[in-house]
Amino acid sequence: NAGVTQTPKFRILKIGQSMTLQCTQDMNHNYMYWYRQDPGMGLKLIYYSVGAGITDKGEVPNGYNVSRSTTEDFPLRLELAAPSQTSVYFCASSKDRELDTQYFGPGTRLTVL
Amino acid sequence: KNEVEQSPQNLTAQEGEFITINCSYSVGISALHWLQQHPGGGIVSLFMLSSGKKKHGRLIATINIQEKHSSLHITASHPRDSAVYICAVEGSGGGADGLTFGKGTHLIIQP
Numbered sequence: 001n002a003g004v005t006q007t008p009k010f011r012i013l014k015i016g017q018s019m020t021l022q023c024t025q026d027m028n029h030n031y032m033y034w035y036r037q038d039p040g041m042g043l044k045l046i047y048y049s050v051g052a053g054i055t056d057k058g059e060v061p062n063g064y065n066v067s068r069s070t071t072e073d074f075p076l077r078l079e080l081a082a083p084s085q086t087s088v089y090f091c092a093s094s095k096d097r098e099l100d101t102q103y104f105g106p107g108t109r110l111t112v113l
Numbered sequence: 114k115n116e117v118e119q120s121p122q123n124l125t126a127q128e129g130e131f132i133t134i135n136c137s138y139s140v141g142i143s144a145l146h147w148l149q150q151h152p153g154g155g156i157v158s159l160f161m162l163s164s165g166k167k168k169h170g171r172l173i174a175t176i177n178i179q180e181k182h183s184s185l186h187i188t189a190s191h192p193r194d195s196a197v198y199i200c201a202v203e204g205s206g207g208g209a210d211g212l213t214f215g216k217g218t219h220l221i222i223q224p
Contacts, residue, residue: 033211042117042199042214058211090156102146102212104156 001026006091006105013081013112021076021108023091031094032074033058033102034066036087043090049074081112115140119200119215127223132187134218136200139181143203146212147174147185150197159185159198190222 007022025032030051035043045058049068063085065077074093078085091105116139126132136145147159160167160174162183167174171190176183187194197219201212 035211035214040216042216043201043212044214045211048211088154101158101161103158104148107154107156109154
């Protein structure tokens, strides 16, 4: 199993541009999450999904959108990039919601200039 | 909202030393996770525990639910243990809202 994969690994955007961060897992996990990690801060939840077709907001959803059309894929969309979205983005998945290990992707380092 | 505090923020030790990293949280939880973030950035889950103690190799994690406190211990530390160790908690409120994370403890083990 490849686990959780993310693309791209690095990206530089200009203010106002849009992009999609891709996340795929091959473990047939129901739950998927997007987190962002800012320097000196703990990871914060952006969006999560409890299964195909079901998504919900986390702690810091503004400026982002997600979709979950399949069990495997959970893309994160930035519509109008802003410097405040400069961060490292991690996708994670777990089989169950509670009391289950979360598996993390390698991360995407995004810079908005 | 749960507040997760880790201490120390930074720790430098010599190879072979016994390491302790602490985590405290403010609101009751269903589980606590210890994660390791490698210098390259990848995050790996080390432990998930809701009570008592777990051991894996040289790593030991304990939790005291009444005191809302957990510790991660590393015995016979080695330079390859150098990483950021992150504590994260799952709420017990029933919503599927992911984990709440501490800011991490940056550990350096010198040869």
